Amino acid sequence: MTTNATDTTRWSPPGPDDLPRDELQAQLEVYGETILLRGFEGDRAWVRTVSADEIANAFTRHLGFASGLLPEDALWWNQGETGQVVALWRPARVWPVALQREAFQPPARLRLPMPGLVFVCSPARAPWVYAATQRPTDPGQPLYRAPAFNVFRDGRTCPGSHRFPEDVGKIPESFFQSFFSLTGDTRDRSRKHPDNLQALWEELDGRTDYPLEDLVPQCTVGQAMAAGEGRRGYY
Template sequence: MKTVDIVSSADATLHLTRAILLYQSSGGYNHVYASTHPIDIDASNPTRRVIGAGAPMQRADLIDFAAAIHTQTAHAGFVPENLLYTSPNLMAWWVPAAVRMTWFKTTLPEIGTVHGPAAHPALIFVAGQGGWHVFALRESARPTPDTPLYHAPHFNVNDSGRICTGNVQIPDNLGAEAMAGYENAFFRSHFTHTNRQKPRAVRSKGGLTALWVSQLANPDAAAMQRALAPAKETLRTVIKRITHSHNDD
């Protein structure tokens, strides 16, 4: 069971006022019914509260509920230009292509332990409570929800785009202010192993290892772009997939 922390910036007393009950068909979310209920005083015990008779939930009830919680859940602050998607449990953003200092610490004889500048493609990061993912963009431009994504050609990333964090410290929140922390955790940590099971993670002779050996010898943004392999997903479908996987955890 997951715990929920209720935090207030000042002393406050919360009173139970209404209840919402959800009824769901077994085996999925195809049929859902919601009812709203007043909270009544138990006639036999005035200190006890009971859920009263319910009524079907109406649109007006949803509006009232949203209005009641809006001021407590809304994020106040400027939205960064590179933020693509945000929800209470997930956020996605992109970073442009760039030549970056890159660190490797592997048991592979071709690379071993080495660092140096290398070209990285534009990337999309998706961070959530259930994991952290990365995907590549062919063009270094802000994507739309229907922009095709490519496999991130990086070590420490599996076939679904999930990043193996190991002992790397990542932010413990999902606010826009945490994006730089996630980026530093990715780019400034050591790439240690190839997590891919599928051989076509990149379109490059010799695969991931040969690609990065070549980049460390001569950073080449065009060569990195040519090496990208389609992930056969869009930003929209990736957000949907990751959101559903988190809900199933």
Template sequence: MNEAEFSIHTPTENVLTLDQAVLLYHGRNGGALATVHEVMTVDGSPVIGAGRAMTAQAARELAAALLQRVAHGGFLPETVLYVHGDLILWWVPPTRRHIAFRVDGDHAEAFGGGERGETVPQPGLVFAASSRTWGVWAVKGNRRPTPQTPLYQAPYFNVNGQGGICQGNVPVPEGTTVEKIEAWNDAFFRSYFTHPNVTGKLLRYRGGAYAFWRDMLDQRFTRFPERVLVDVKTTLGGLLGGKDRKEAA
């Protein structure tokens, strides 16, 4: 019989011990059965013993443990809002952060230059990232969001009406673990913002989005003016498929 070899690399040596094996059986009609087997060491080698059927509760506990391991490396900071598989949502409280623009055409002249960048106030933000998703929304206030927290259009160029971020040629981090959150933040803010990417209003401001960000770069505001944010008619819970969706106006 052929023997398969594999290894597991963990952040800390000797933290994992092989003590059980799970065998999966699939039927032609799509059904599945799993059995759990104790693993014994015989003459220095692991040997799989007799098995027993895996209960539904044991399957849920195993799935939760595996998802937790994939999603983060242990401690979850307060800024992490939601974790499921490789999907992670986190909150960035209001702060001052550098932002850079690269615009052309008539907008460049009105913008005060084709390339401009300054450290300016930013609103509270909710980011989402996974192997298939990269999005951002704005929130008001400086309290940690809850499922009932209303979401607003992120007031940035290169973000569409569904919160999706246009990646362009911006390199993004590999993986969505907690340790990568700041790298994802940097990938967003260190890119050049080039043009609005929504069909409706990006924000509510006399003169529009270009005038707003020109005034922000000119240091007109000491705090981000939340009154300019556009309500997207949903909450954090609604975004995740819950029942906290706001009634449409």
């Protein structure tokens, strides 16, 4: 395609008229289902369709993404919609928790055994949380619903007034330092108590091991990785 040289392909910052003008070399046009890359060379122009991956690759060549040093027990790292995402593994253990049964009353202090947990973390943001029977090593490995309050059905957590740290390595412990509330949808977190997560917690209080056969399947490791990149969640 041919075009004549017009002011539409030149630009200069606001200011005196004698400032140098910059030549437009290329522009992206984003439509509902198509992305066009239009280039200008002298008085000629060309156009072709491009994919989102091509655009991302072009920019990453100049940005130089790198993970840096990762926290201990890191499972994977990626660049999500909200920035860097690090998945962390916490083996099965007993966690001290504070359960707010009634508003304006002191919380109940419990000691709960939890299965191994996967925390998908971004700095200063509420994490995604999944349960696992063992440390994930394969994208096809199953993950389970976290048997905890303050967790939505898709694995996202509700921070309430709790502030999570910038250091992603501290986010799993920060999650259990927050106050847990009985509000929210907590169905299907337990096979034995599908409609009463509070009953499960009271039953587990003081025990040392979580009954893995009670876990409810949710998704695979690969699907959790995709959710962390912002592609979708799994209910």
